[in-house]
Amino acid sequence: MTAEPTFVDNDQRPLGHGRMLRKEDPRFLRGKGRFIDDVQLPGMLHLAILRAPLAHARILSIDTTAAQAHPRVKVVVTGEMLAERGLAWMPTLAEDVQAVLATDKVRFQGQEVAFVVATDRYAARDALELIEVEYEPLPAVVDVRTALDPGTPVVRDEQPGRTDNHCYDWEAGDAAATDAAFARAEVVVRQELVYPRVHPAPLETCGAVADYDQAERTLTLWCTSQAPHAHRTLLAGLIGLPEHHIRVISPDIGGGFGNKVPIYPGYLCAIVGSQLTGRPVKWTEDRYENLVSTAFARDYVMTGEIAATRQGRILAVRARVLADHGAFNAVAVPTKYPAGFFGVFTGSYDIAAAHCAVTAVHTNKAPGGVAYACSFRVTEAVYLIERLVDCLARELDLDPVELRRRNLLKPEQFPYRTATGWVYDSGDYPATLAEALRIADYDGLRREQAQRRARGELMGIGVSFFTEAVGAGPRRHMDISGIGMTDGSALVVHPTGTAELRVSCQSQGQGHETTFAQIVAEELGIPPADIRVVHGDTELTPFGMGTYGSRSTAVSGAAAALVARRVREKARLLAAAMLEVSPTDLVWDKDSADGRFHVAGDEGRHVTIREVARYAYGSADLPEGVDGGLHAQLTYEPPDLTNPYGAYICVVDIDPATAVVTVRRFIAVDDCGTRINPMIVEGQVHRGLTDGVGMALMEMIAFDELGNCLGGSFMDYLLPTALEVPDWETGFTVTPSPHHPLGAKGIGESATVGSPPAVVNAVVDALAPFGVRHIDMPLTPSRVWSALPPSR
Amino acid sequence: MRVRMTVNGEEVMRDVEPRTLLVHFLRDDLGLTGTHWGCDTSNCGACAVWLDREPVKSCTVLAAMASGHEVHTVEWLERRNEFEGGAPGELDTVQRAFMACHGVQCGFCTPGMLMTVRALLDRNPDPTEWEIREAISGQVCRCTGYASIVKAVQWAALQERGRGAS
Numbered sequence: 001m002t003a004e005p006t007f008v009d010n011d012q013r014p015l016g017h018g019r020m021l022r023k024e025d026p027r028f029l030r031g032k033g034r035f036i037d038d039v040q041l042p043g044m045l046h047l048a049i050l051r052a053p054l055a056h057a058r059i060l061s062i063d064t065t066a067a068q069a070h071p072r073v074k075v076v077v078t079g080e081m082l083a084e085r086g087l088a089w090m091p092t093l094a095e096d097v098q099a100v101l102a103t104d105k106v107r108f109q110g111q112e113v114a115f116v117v118a119t120d121r122y123a124a125r126d127a128l129e130l131i132e133v134e135y136e137p138l139p140a141v142v143d144v145r146t147a148l149d150p151g152t153p154v155v156r157d158e159q160p161g162r163t164d165n166h167c168y169d170w171e172a173g174d175a176a177a178t179d180a181a182f183a184r185a186e187v188v189v190r191q192e193l194v195y196p197r198v199h200p201a202p203l204e205t206c207g208a209v210a211d212y213d214q215a216e217r218t219l220t221l222w223c224t225s226q227a228p229h230a231h232r233t234l235l236a237g238l239i240g241l242p243e244h245h246i247r248v249i250s251p252d253i254g255g256g257f258g259n260k261v262p263i264y265p266g267y268l269c270a271i272v273g274s275q276l277t278g279r280p281v282k283w284t285e286d287r288y289e290n291l292v293s294t295a296f297a298r299d300y301v302m303t304g305e306i307a308a309t310r311q312g313r314i315l316a317v318r319a320r321v322l323a324d325h326g327a328f329n330a331v332a333v334p335t336k337y338p339a340g341f342f343g344v345f346t347g348s349y350d351i352a353a354a355h356c357a358v359t360a361v362h363t364n365k366a367p368g369g370v371a372y373a374c375s376f377r378v379t380e381a382v383y384l385i386e387r388l389v390d391c392l393a394r395e396l397d398l399d400p401v402e403l404r405r406r407n408l409l410k411p412e413q414f415p416y417r418t419a420t421g422w423v424y425d426s427g428d429y430p431a432t433l434a435e436a437l438r439i440a441d442y443d444g445l446r447r448e449q450a451q452r453r454a455r456g457e458l459m460g461i462g463v464s465f466f467t468e469a470v471g472a473g474p475r476r477h478m479d480i481s482g483i484g485m486t487d488g489s490a491l492v493v494h495p496t497g498t499a500e501l502r503v504s505c506q507s508q509g510q511g512h513e514t515t516f517a518q519i520v521a522e523e524l525g526i527p528p529a530d531i532r533v534v535h536g537d538t539e540l541t542p543f544g545m546g547t548y549g550s551r552s553t554a555v556s557g558a559a560a561a562l563v564a565r566r567v568r569e570k571a572r573l574l575a576a577a578m579l580e581v582s583p584t585d586l587v588w589d590k591d592s593a594d595g596r597f598h599v600a601g602d603e604g605r606h607v608t609i610r611e612v613a614r615y616a617y618g619s620a621d622l623p624e625g626v627d628g629g630l631h632a633q634l635t636y637e638p639p640d641l642t643n644p645y646g647a648y649i650c651v652v653d654i655d656p657a658t659a660v661v662t663v664r665r666f667i668a669v670d671d672c673g674t675r676i677n678p679m680i681v682e683g684q685v686h687r688g689l690t691d692g693v694g695m696a697l698m699e700m701i702a703f704d705e706l707g708n709c710l711g712g713s714f715m716d717y718l719l720p721t722a723l724e725v726p727d728w729e730t731g732f733t734v735t736p737s738p739h740h741p742l743g744a745k746g747i748g749e750s751a752t753v754g755s756p757p758a759v760v761n762a763v764v765d766a767l768a769p770f771g772v773r774h775i776d777m778p779l780t781p782s783r784v785w786s787a788l789p790p791s792r
Numbered sequence: 793m794r795v796r797m798t799v800n801g802e803e804v805m806r807d808v809e810p811r812t813l814l815v816h817f818l819r820d821d822l823g824l825t826g827t828h829w830g831c832d833t834s835n836c837g838a839c840a841v842w843l844d845r846e847p848v849k850s851c852t853v854l855a856a857m858a859s860g861h862e863v864h865t866v867e868w869l870e871r872r873n874e875f876e877g878g879a880p881g882e883l884d885t886v887q888r889a890f891m892a893c894h895g896v897q898c899g900f901c902t903p904g905m906l907m908t909v910r911a912l913l914d915r916n917p918d919p920t921e922w923e924i925r926e927a928i929s930g931q932v933c934r935c936t937g938y939a940s941i942v943k944a945v946q947w948a949a950l951q952e953r954g955r956g957a958s
Contacts, residue, residue: 021891028899029887031826031866035900038825121816122809203830203838203900203934254828254900255934287831509898509935683894686937714835714932722925722938 015593016522019679022514023528024507033252036207039222041280044209045074047273048124049266050114050131051289052106055142055364055707056153057135059105059113066130067116072123075276076131077269078114079103087272090238093262093480094338096329098367100265105138107155107327108366109709110292112265117273117281140364140707141165144301144324147361155327155362165362167325172343173318173355173420181316181353185307189392194776195380197299197324197365197701199291199711200372201719202508204254206294207284210270214278218245223267225250226260226506227546232538234263234481239271250536256508257691258371261332261548262295291717292709295332295368296701299324300380306388312398314407316353319345319384323360323369330367332548333376334478334485340370340377341469343420347385348429348467348645349407354419364707373691373752375470376549386464386757390764391773400463400761401433401442408433408465415738424467424643425737425745427671432733433465436647436669439731445651453769458654460766466754468644470746471554475637480545487551488542489559490633491520491567495617497610498530501563504544505556506536510748511680512552516560518676519742523564524571525595525609542633550644550748553676554740559636561741566632571612572597574630577623578607578615642737642745646670650758654766659785661763663693663724668755669731673745678732681747686728688751694720695752696759700778795859799824800868808855814848815839817855818865826866826903830932837931840904841865847911849930866903869910886910889948890941897935905931909945918949 027033064076079101082088089097102113114131118124139153146152147165155165182188208223219241225231228248236243253260266283273281285294301322307315323339325331333340339358346354370376389407393400408429409416416424437443445461452459475484490502501520505512512535517528534540544556568588575597576583586597595609607615616622616630651665668685675681698718701711711717736743756777763779764772772787796805799822806821818824818841827850830838834849841850842864864872873884886909889895896902905928912919912927919927924945925938933941 022894022896024899025891025896026883028896028902029883029890029906030870031824031903033826033899033902035825035828037819037829040823121820122811201934203836203898203932204828205830253898255898257934287833509900511897679894683897683936683940686939687897687935688937690934690937713833714831715833719932719934721929721932722942723929725938727921727942728937728939 015525015527017518017676020514020518020528020677022511023517024511024513035204035252035254036209036222036224037284039209039251041209041211044280044282045117045119045273045277046121046124047115047117047270047281047283048121048128049112049269049289050128051293052102052109052111052113054106054135054137055109055140056138057106058138059102060134060136062114063132064114067127070123070127070130072119073127074117075273076114076116076127077272082272085272087268090263090268092328092330092367093332094329095335098328098330100268104158108364109707110289110366115269115273117277142363142703142705142707144322144361144363147363155364167329167360167362168338169357169359170339171355171357174353175355178316178318178353178355182305182307182318185315186310187308187395188305189388189395190303190305191388191391191774193302193304193384193387195298195300195302195383196777197296198372198695198699199296199701199717200257200259201291201717202255202257202259205285205287205290206260206264206266208267208270209280209282210274211280212271212274217241219271220247220249221267221271222249222251224253224260226253226256226508226548228506228536228538229504229543230480230483230545231263233483248538250506253506253508257373258297258548259295260508261371262330264294287714288712291701292712293366295330295371296366297368297370297372297374298380299369302380302384304384304388306392308392310396312396312403312406314349314351317346317351317385317388318354319356321356321358323358324363324365325360325369326363326365326367328367331369332480333370334472334480336477337376341375342377342381344378344418344422344467344469345381345384346418346420347382348409348465350409350413351419365703373688373749375468375749375753376472378469379753382466382753383757386466387760387774390761394768394773401437404433404463404465405430422469423640425640425739426735427643427645428733428735429465429645432645432669432671433647435731435733436649436667439669439729440649440667442649458656458766460652460762460764462650462758462760462762462765464648464754464758464761466646468550468750468753469641470550470644470749471638471642472549472551473638474640483545484637485545486635486637487544487556487559488633488635489556489563490542491563491631493567493609493613493630495614497526497613499526500532500534501560502534502541503556503560504541505547505552508547510552510684511677515553515677515680516557519557519560520564523561524568525592550746552748553744554642554746555636555638557744558638558741559634562636563632563634566634567630570626570630570632571609573623573626574612574616575607578612579605639739642673642740644670644672644745644747644750646750646754648754648758650762652759652762652766654763654784659781659788661697661779661784663726663759665729666726667729668751669733670747670750671733671735672747672750673734673736673740674743675732675734676742676744682730684747685730685751688749689728689755690720690725691752692755693725693759696756696777696779698778698780793856795855797858797860798862800864800871810856812855814850814853814855814858818850824865824867828900828903830900835932837904837908838901840907840931842907842911847908866906869906884910885948885951886913889944893940893944893947895936895941895944901931901933905933905941913945913949913952917953919945
């Protein structure tokens with residue numbers, strides 16, 4: 001790192017791919033972003049939700065009389081009233097159901113019990129205090145390890161015949177072959193790892209404004225949705241309105257990270273509120289509501305085992321997982337993958353045999369499971385294998401980098417099929433690892449560590465190497481609620497040569513309005529400033545599954561590139577007519593500044609895309625079989641997942657007096673294939689690294705034995721600030737995806753996936769001289785202190 | 793109750809409930825939605841504005857407490873630039889810095905961040921990296937990982953020192 005801040009080439013405005021400042025920034029910098037709570041409609045009312053104070057309790061009675069009598073209250077609604085409309089329960093994205101408002105009992109603290117619609121937000125809150133609910137407390141199911149024990153209270157007893165809290169079982173790999181490999185292995189290492197429940201905690205909470213038009217029977221729903229089209233389709237089946245009578249608008253989103261994928265009861269409450277009052281109704285949750293009731297992540301108790309030779313050749317890996325899905329199974333994963341993509345737990349290594357078995361249970365906790373930038377549980381899988389490899393290195397007394405080198409996949413092995421059936425598209429893992437070691441000066445760090453250890457200082461170096469699986473996904477394998485995981489794009493080039501790209505993904509800060517303009521600019525030679533990217537409105541954009549699982553560039557980005565190429569092919573026909581040559585005689589001049597076709601062998605005879613556009617709309621003499629205008633629309637189905645990967649190195653210092661962990665350096669070398677806007681790519685990496693440090697050191701949604709949530713505010717649920725994270729050191733390699741039209745792989749979640757094990761490996765490395773082999777996250781001072789021997 | 797204050801240089805007067813938070817007064821009564829609300833517990837800083845030129849978290853200030861005082865919000869930053877001799881509509885240095893250094897992603901923390909770092913640079917034109925990190929430690933950003941924001945503040949400081957010298 002240089003002492004002077006460097007701001008190299010941050011202000012170039014290339015035509016296509018490259019570092020380019022963001023088109024969306026000016027409105028955010030002026031305070032003119034339009035987030036959900038900024039939506040104001042004439043006559044709008046405000047909604048507040050009454051939530052359960054207990055984790056598990058039978059509802060004996062609800063008295064809303066006093067609330068109804070409040071002068072500023074318009075309507076008070078309970079679960080019984082929703083039941084009359086057939087809306088007390090709604091389907092989740094995981095083919096379970098979830099209570100919109102509780103009718104029989106409450107199943108987690110913070111569950112929705114009733115709602116009030118009033119003239120202003122303060123009055124709505126006041127009226128909640130006037131609703132009287134009588135509860136009969138029930139023992140809460142809190143510990144995932146005992147949730148299946150006989151005699152445990154049954155969370156989901158609304159289901160006839162249910163006698164336990166079992167949610168699902170899922171397995172992958174070959175159990176017999178794996179057991180056989182373990183039986184003959186020279187070394188077996190076993191470790192239990194708890195990946196705690198964490199929360200994405202976007203700075204903007206969830207919310208909605210519902211505006212039901214009783215005359216037209218149409219609904220406009222502004223909501224914090226990462227997937228507006230999917231939400232509309234699912235709402236159509238639910239609220240008694242046909243899909244074409246519903247418009248879902250997702251305005252600017254103040255961070256999502258998976259938290260804004262599900263449909264929440266609050267959205268439905270706002271819709272019902274608007275239907276009952278005939279006026280627009282706004283619901284904005286507060287931070288407590290966001291933390292205790294919306295989609296959390298992780299909550300996996302994993303027992304991992306790794307088998308190897310004495311020389312450090314990994315032979316097999318196996319895992320048993322207990323997954324806490326909370327009161328309702330509301331994960332948002334492709335249907336065939338109830339445990340997400342946990343099956344990639346063989347990581348970045350050539351491992352012949354693997355098997356995992358996941359058992360999921362219900363508890364009296366909030367529903368969810370895959371939010372927080374986890375790539376459908378690749379986070380948990382990477383944490384498992386990267387911790388196991390470090391434990392194995394310790395057992396074999398091998399440097400963790402050397403052990404990884406001996407087992408990393410080799411470039412010639414791609415496409416590589418893992419023992420659990422996943423196919424990795426491309427990679428040069430040794431090169432990426434080497435780049436990280438170079439930036440870090442790994443050998444120098446080890447020498448420094450030896451010196452510091454001799455002085456009694458606690459310094460640790462942690463390494464992780466991860467492989468992501470993103471861009472879900474091919475229809476033959478992947479759907480959510482029966483809808484294939486594809487994305488649409490529509491491109492119109494106007495008569496004046498400017499363009500509009502309409503995409504089905506939805507930015508939550510990723511800079512789509514810039515990246516997608518650059519994709520089209522690269523393909524068509526129209527400057528990004530002349531391309532407007534339209535997103536987040538079902539009325540204005542083609543159907544598609546939205547933004548999560550790092551799928552925007554991987555799926556929508558491909559759709560944008562292909563639709564631009566389709567427009568270009570039409571432009572070629574028109575250009576041929578304009579120049580009176582055969583289309584095959586035209587050359588697309590990729591490097592021209594204005595997107596031009598020229599006649600092969602004669603660069604002087606050319607037309608620009610702008611001239612073609614004018615001709616497409618204006619000419620009375622179009623070639624035969626070519627219609628007017630210059631536009632196209634398509635749906636892109638990814639042939640397979642893409643596999644971004646990276647090598648991360650974390651350096652920590654631990655204060656022996658306080659056990660406080662300081663992340664001194666963090667080196668991240670990512671390979672996401674083609675990088676469309678390196679500035680945005682780097683920003684995504686920085687974000688994920690901060691997630692990783694937060695999860696490794698401070699974030700946890702904890703519960704007491706009664707099921708009370710102990711992380712209901714930012715005073716209890718700690719997030720990293722500028723003081724807890726270092727100046728990130730990033731690098732990159734580029735291994736294009738062989739099957740993505742741009743060679744891009746996606747980057748959104750790489751760092752969140754890859755960084756937590758690097759931090760934990762570093763802390764454990766610092767404490768290794770004391771015989772410490774593992775500490776569960778978050779590595780708070782008290783946990784680190786407890787791991788230190790008293791007589792050190 | 794009646795509150796009267798100067799917001800972004802303009803005198804405003806409204807009747808509000810005594811319990812009205814400044815953040816809600818700015819957003820709901822005055823329509824200044826650039827100031828965001830994020831946590832209720834003054835941890836996140838999305839609601840930071842200036843009260844008599846000092847950054848405060850407007851989710852823990854009553855509108856009544858601001859009565860008789862001067863409030864500035866993110867919407868004022870451009871106009872401040874004009875007072876300082878900048879062209880109309882041109883962004884303040886810190887705003888341009890956040891763009892140049894990719895200090896903005898989702899944009900939700902941005903207004904509070906801008907008000908805080910503007911106040912920092914007004915009283916310390918050449919802060920160290922640690923001073924910058926301390927100054928924004930009451931502001932949570934979930935997107936940038938802070939490094940680009942730190943860099944933006946350094947960029948702005950460099951620009952303004954250069955302007956002062958010329």
